Amino acid sequence: xxxxxxxxxxLSASVGDRVTITCRAIQTIYTYLNWYQQKPGKxxxxxxxxxxxxxxxxxxxxxxxGSGTDFTLTISSLQPExxxxxxxxxxxxxxxxxxxxxxxxxx
Amino acid sequence: EVQLVESGGGLxxxxxxxxxxxxxxxxxxxxxxxHWVRQTPGKGLVWVSRFNRDGSSISYADSVKGRFxxxxxxxKNTLYLQMNSLRVEDTAVYYCARGGGFYGDDGYFxxxxxxxxxxxxx
Numbered sequence: 001x002x003x004x005x006x007x008x009x010x011l012s013a014s015v016g017d018r019v020t021i022t023c024r025a026i027q028t029i030y031t032y033l034n035w036y037q038q039k040p041g042k043x044x045x046x047x048x049x050x051x052x053x054x055x056x057x058x059x060x061x062x063x064x065x066g067s068g069t070d071f072t073l074t075i076s077s078l079q080p081e082x083x084x085x086x087x088x089x090x091x092x093x094x095x096x097x098x099x100x101x102x103x104x105x106x107x
Numbered sequence: 108e109v110q111l112v113e114s115g116g117g118l119x120x121x122x123x124x125x126x127x128x129x130x131x132x133x134x135x136x137x138x139x140x141x142h143w144v145r146q147t148p149g150k151g152l153v154w155v156s157r158f159n160r161d162g163s164s165i166s167y168a169d170s171v172k173g174r175f176x177x178x179x180x181x182x183k184n185t186l187y188l189q190m191n192s193l194r195v196e197d198t199a200v201y202y203c204a205r206g207g208g209f210y211g212d213d214g215y216f217x218x219x220x221x222x223x224x225x226x227x228x229x
Binding site: 032034036042043044045046049050055087089091092094095096097098099100101 | 142151152153154157166168169202207213214215216217219220221222
């Protein structure tokens, strides 16, 4: 199984801040990396697929980058609705696996 | 409107069985790979199983292999998960999700249901 490690596990930020979340795979997954946002009591929502492709309807302040083993999700200017938990997920091979999540909290 | 609606969750004793359903509307169900993903309360996401559009690719996580069976009924736009020999560690919210990409085969999840809670406890 491909282990995915996210950092940090949580962070505190203010509205307007630039936020960066990293995700590392234990082996190369090329650009088979996806990002989700989850709010309490809700299902996850796809933000980014194939490392850098923005899902339809997702604001452009969300950007994904990286390839191989190291990936980044950046929120350019944090908005009140962005406080949530973010997960990365590899789609290179089965079993599909997720990172442990990064909770973005209000400072 | 696109909808995925799970049902069938509940409280069951260890060793028991449950059958989850996921009723889909708003897109052509038969054209897409579908998945089950679970989330332990307060913890992370774990992929459980997938059934591609024609049944040629069916996969399970090792933790459920031999105990869970995924199936689909395209005429009813419904995905199922038969869960047998349930264990305490199967306790989770179970989501059905549509596979992303042209036939849903790209290994990510572009649409999710709201989930159904399965609690395994004596």
